[in-house]
Amino acid sequence: xxxxxxxxxxxDSPLAPPARSTRLLxxxxxxxxxxxxxxxxxxxxxxxxxxxGWAQRTNSGRGDRRAAPRRPSAMLxxxxxxxxxxxxxxxxxxxxxxxxxxxxxxxxQPAIDSLMAQTxxxxxxxxxxxxxxxxxxxxxxxxxxxxxxxxGGTPNRGSGDWPRRP
Numbered sequence: 773x774x775x776x777x778x779x780x781x782x783x784d785s786p787l788a789p790p791a792r793s794t795r796l797l798x799x800x801x802x803x804x805x806x807x808x809x810x811x812x813x814x815x816x817x818x819x820x821x822x823x824x825g826w827a828q829r830t831n832s833g834r835g836d837r838r839a840a841p842r843r844p845s846a847m848l849x850x851x852x853x854x855x856x857x858x859x860x861x862x863x864x865x866x867x868x869x870x871x872x873x874x875x876x877x878x879x880x881q882p883a884i885d886s887l888m889a890q891t892x893x894x895x896x897x898x899x900x901x902x903x904x905x906x907x908x909x910x911x912x913x914x915x916x917x918x919x920x921x922x923x924g925g926t927p928n929r930g931s932g933d934w935p936r937r938p
Contacts, residue, residue, distance in 0.1 A: 802887060806884070806887075848862070
């Protein structure tokens with residue numbers, strides 16, 4: 773069978789596999805969708821979940837950010853005047869949601885890592901040796917900045933173990 777097989781072929785003949793450029797386009801679209809999702813999540817978190825910034829809601833500013841995890845219900849505006857029962861129910865709900873999110877991430881992370889590695893290889897094959905060297909330098913600098921900012925390896929988003937009221 774040749775690569776020239778038509779997609780309008782009769783029912784009894786098989787269709788040709790997608791061309792390499794089609795697969796690369798699909799991978800590119802997946803990467804763009806993933807990046808859009810990450811950017812959308814960051815925007816949502818910054819504008820909806822924490823619109824006033826961390827320092828404005830804590831008396832101590834950024835220095836005590838990692839000292840003690842805060843309850844999820846404490847992230848909601850004080851104007852809501854949640855009862856203790858509501859706060860506990862919201863804390864439990866968010867804790868369950870975060871556990872589910874961590875499980876989903878654990879199962880999908882290998883596929884994401886594989887796709888990102890494939891994209892990196894594809895990009896590297898397009899670049900000149902000089903451009904690859906420059907990009908590797910930029911990647912190393914970003915990784916060093918990330919490790920400096922997050923010595924534990926990941927941003928501290930909390931474990932769900934916040935102090936509970938009696």
